[in-house]
Amino acid sequence: MAEIPQGGFTAPKGIPEYVGPEFTAVRDTLVREADRAGYAHLELPVFEDTALYARGVGESTDVVSKEMYTFADRGGRTVTLRPEGTAGVVRSVIEHGMDRGTLPVKLRYQGPFFRYERPQAGRYRQLQQVGIEAIGVDDPALDAEVLAVADAGFRALGLTGYRLEITSLGDATTRPAYRAELQRFLEKLDLDEDTRERARINPLRVLDDKRPEVREQLAGAPLMVDHLSDEAAAHHRKVLGYLDDLGVAYTENPWMVRGLDYYTKTTFEFVHPGLGSQSGIGGGGRYDGLMAELGGPALSGVGFGIGVDRTLMACHAEGLEVAPARRVEVFGVPLGEAARDRLVGIVGQLRRGGIRADLAYGGRGLKGAMKAADRSGARYALVLGERDLDGGVVQLKDLSDGSQTEVPLDGAVAAVDRALGS
């Protein structure tokens, strides 16, 4: 642990930093699957009016009530670093009238989100997500598409140890009655003060309690899936049918609860065992009331958010190599200043030709330069010394087997091209 910062500065608490290609490889793989299904990139603000989240996500949620980074800007407006993506997307769709074109509006986003929590394995204050939203059409096939896109992303990374859990939270026609019934059930149980309070504010969340003594008492609890409206039940059956058609495996989990208030009908979570005490690598669902709640037309929507940090953790847990360590393909090794001057130009030419290339800078010795070439992961080294310069040649060395061929200095770029092409 680097607790003694050399310069006195450290990254803010709970924020992971990534060096190297792995993080972007995971993120880009997930994004690619969204592109493949026709979701357009949407670049969103990283902070919004605090009221957007209070209204959209729900005052009673933990996210809003105690995890937001909220502050006043210089104009006295109260803003909040975005804790999730859906509210911002919906706001943008309404603001720009995107719902007036062809429906559904299919959008994807990526980037950092912020929640003020105690950090631990797989839980960060700045977390990275890739998400998609499909707004404006209440079609169970769209729910299935969203799930299939997420599933395809995980598969493309080579993940096999995850599971999709799914249920339905019903709709506004039957949820209030169910909620009241659940509350009556919970009132009779022997629960601690915090849990009783939660039962009062958001009884659904009590169902998700992990403590054995609570779980036991919940055994006979009424479940939402048994109280669905005819329409919601039909929708749910159709979604599961499409998932079968799409070859997406799932497990029904009627106990599942989400932390955000806007979900209706289809609700899901992708879980993975390799994340420490966290389990979700992605989650989402349908939100049929959110557009109207935020002042837009009464259109439905469905989407997911995938945690890139956690997905990377899952890849590590499964021992997957998510990105090649090879930084460059060719490495220039100069002996002396004249050779270095010449290689600077050659490396530039290689890069212009689309070949990843690097050079031993700083006038280190031959041995050190060769070592740098080795560490770079390059397949070839271009070794150039005084004798070569005099003869108008350069040594092209294959670092995997140590073989070396002499090529004309003028034809160095072409020779590298040929070597890499073979």
Next chain:
RNA sequence: GUGGGUGUAGCUCAGCUGGCAGAGCACUGGGUUGUGAUCCCAGGUGUCGCGGGUUCAAGUCCCGUCACUCACCCCA
């Protein structure tokens, strides 16, 4: 917000019941006056997290404090 664990070299860590601060990796140079990944030799760094206390003597024991970390909670 509530608990537990850990702070020693750039990194990963060892250092027993107090007695001269160590190893591996990495880095640099040499063995090879022009060849890496292997091998051999050499080289350097430490406010032992910080502050106090006990002691002839503290990395080691005690108190405090900060940081990191894991877990509860919650979620991506």
